[in-house]
Amino acid sequence: MGDYDSITITNASVGYSKDEPLIQGISLTLKPGDIVAINGVSGIGKTTLLKTLAGLVRPINGDVTIFGNKKAKRGEVGYIPQRLGLIRNSTVHHNVILGAMAGHTKPWFPFSRDTKIHTKKAIEAMGIESKTRVQVGKLSGGQQRRVAIARTLAQEPKLILADEFLAELDEETLTKVMDVVLDYVKKKNAIMILVEHDLSRAEKMATRILTAENGKLVEN
Amino acid sequence: MDKNSELEKEGDAFSSLWFKFRWLFVLFLLVSLAIWVMNSAIEGQWDKLFESPRNVRTFFMESLWPPDWSVLEPRAYPVCERTGWLDFTCSTAWIGVMETIKIAFSATVFGMLISYPIALLAADNLNSNWISYPARFFLAACRSLPSILWAVLFVIMVGLGPMAGIMAMTIYTVGYLGKLQYETIEGVAKPQLDASKAMGHGWLERSFGVVLPEAANGLISQAIFMFEYNFRHGTVIGIVGAGGIGYYINLYLEFLQYDKVFAYVIVIFVVVLILDTISKLTRSLFNDEKYNKRHSWWSIFLPAAMVNHPEEK
Numbered sequence: 001m002g003d004y005d006s007i008t009i010t011n012a013s014v015g016y017s018k019d020e021p022l023i024q025g026i027s028l029t030l031k032p033g034d035i036v037a038i039n040g041v042s043g044i045g046k047t048t049l050l051k052t053l054a055g056l057v058r059p060i061n062g063d064v065t066i067f068g069n070k071k072a073k074r075g076e077v078g079y080i081p082q083r084l085g086l087i088r089n090s091t092v093h094h095n096v097i098l099g100a101m102a103g104h105t106k107p108w109f110p111f112s113r114d115t116k117i118h119t120k121k122a123i124e125a126m127g128i129e130s131k132t133r134v135q136v137g138k139l140s141g142g143q144q145r146r147v148a149i150a151r152t153l154a155q156e157p158k159l160i161l162a163d164e165f166l167a168e169l170d171e172e173t174l175t176k177v178m179d180v181v182l183d184y185v186k187k188k189n190a191i192m193i194l195v196e197h198d199l200s201r202a203e204k205m206a207t208r209i210l211t212a213e214n215g216k217l218v219e220n
Numbered sequence: 221m222d223k224n225s226e227l228e229k230e231g232d233a234f235s236s237l238w239f240k241f242r243w244l245f246v247l248f249l250l251v252s253l254a255i256w257v258m259n260s261a262i263e264g265q266w267d268k269l270f271e272s273p274r275n276v277r278t279f280f281m282e283s284l285w286p287p288d289w290s291v292l293e294p295r296a297y298p299v300c301e302r303t304g305w306l307d308f309t310c311s312t313a314w315i316g317v318m319e320t321i322k323i324a325f326s327a328t329v330f331g332m333l334i335s336y337p338i339a340l341l342a343a344d345n346l347n348s349n350w351i352s353y354p355a356r357f358f359l360a361a362c363r364s365l366p367s368i369l370w371a372v373l374f375v376i377m378v379g380l381g382p383m384a385g386i387m388a389m390t391i392y393t394v395g396y397l398g399k400l401q402y403e404t405i406e407g408v409a410k411p412q413l414d415a416s417k418a419m420g421h422g423w424l425e426r427s428f429g430v431v432l433p434e435a436a437n438g439l440i441s442q443a444i445f446m447f448e449y450n451f452r453h454g455t456v457i458g459i460v461g462a463g464g465i466g467y468y469i470n471l472y473l474e475f476l477q478y479d480k481v482f483a484y485v486i487v488i489f490v491v492v493l494i495l496d497t498i499s500k501l502t503r504s505l506f507n508d509e510k511y512n513k514r515h516s517w518w519s520i521f522l523p524a525a526m527v528n529h530p531e532e533k
């Protein structure tokens with residue numbers, strides 16, 4: 001058992017095969033308020049690292065401790081996949097409330113008045129309230145991205161894992177969204193790990209920048 | 221040009237010819253094999269096949285044609301209380317068709333409700349093999365017997381009539397629809413499930429909050445197809461006494477009144493065409509994103525296309 005506020009990765013290797021780990025020997029401790037940007041060329045293992053932290057892929061070796069546990073508890077991790085993972089047939093409201101349910105209810109009774117309040121707040125924060133009742137599949141790429149971020153904000157996780165979450169946003173929206181997310185991390189003292197190819201953007205947001213190269217994670 | 225290069229050239233031409241016509245060759249082999257197998261099954265009695273057009277013509281002209289449309293006239297007993305053009309609703313054809321539709325509808329709804337939870341258990345992207353295999357085994361067992369054999373079993377259990385038909389069709393629907401459903405569920409994209417798993421959703425939330433709405437269009441479309449399928453098969457199960465229009469067909473077959481049977485077959489054909497059109501139109505609603513209405517609390521369980529408000533179009 002580790003520190004209940006932090007994330008500790010000790011000498012871990014990530015990947016899908018023992019023989020061919022993508023990134024090896026990762027040792028990292030992240031404290032509340034940390035925002036870590038990871039960059040590196042495509043296929044180097046950045047997404048796999050995020051998936052490992054999200055509990056979707058097991059580390060090949062080493063230890064990963066999320067807030068004192070081997071696996072994150074319900075609602076602790078908010079994950080924005082590269083392809084967003086939204087339900088295209090459903091409304092914006094439905095997608096966002098799924099995040100609120102994970103963060104504010106119990107699995108055996110995922111209903112609460114709070115979920116609606118958190119959903120409304122997150123949708124407003126992302127400026128998509130006029131689209132609340134619109135099917136996600138009908139939204140533009142940028143709007144869908146904002147729905148995925150709203151889902152995570154409604155969840156209020158302690159750890160946000162975001163895989164290129166600012167792609168497809170215009171400059172004005174990007175600044176607004178970035179401010180909202182940074183404000184959330186600051187207020188809630190959360191931890192954020194993002195995969196970001198744009199170095200200038202990563203510098204603006206992150207407190208630490210890591211580069212994945214040659215199977216290692218190097219701090220810049 | 222030396223001899224070797226000439227041989228090489230010939231070889232190349234042969235491989236290119238083989239590559240072009242390989243499917244034709246495979247087809248030829250397959251058809252030859254089928255004819256050989258058929259010959260062994262019918263013990264070489266090909267003359268029966270050549271006599272068949274004459275037999276069909278005789279049967280059609282002497283027994284089937286013209287169809288006896290009295291099946292659309294009101295029955296003598298019980299006395300029809302409807303008058304005018306509505307009196308055809310007292311006919312055996314109408315009563316049979318309506319009973320078959322009722323059997324098909326009830327069986328589809330009950331079958332769909334039973335099969336969805338089992339399909340969720342059978343989907344291997346939601347469960348481990350320890351859970352998914354027994355669920356698949358159960359679904360396979362349900363569809364291992366055709367609905368007509370289930371109907372025979374239920375006629376023995378609950379007696380003649382539509383009850384046996386509904387039970388038989390429900391069991392078959394569970395097996396058939398369940399398979400289609402778990403294949404659809406397994407087709408749900410990974411990022412959606414990943415996001416849900418990372419958030420920490422429980423099995424119920426993932427199944428009903430993520431998988432159901434994501435796969436809903438396919439599931440609804442399959443259920444409508446199943447209703448259509450159940451209607452067609454509902455005409456058959458009546459033959460073993462499980463209710464529906466098949467009961468009347470069987471009755472007239474026994475009395476060799478083929479002209480009446482032919483009239484029933486035409487009625488069934490027309491109803492199937494109508495159902496097919498309705499089914500196609502209804503399915504298009506769930507495959508088209510133009511229906512986008514106001515959400516309600518139950519949008520958690522259903523796709524937006526089903527629960528939205530017209531104002532939001």
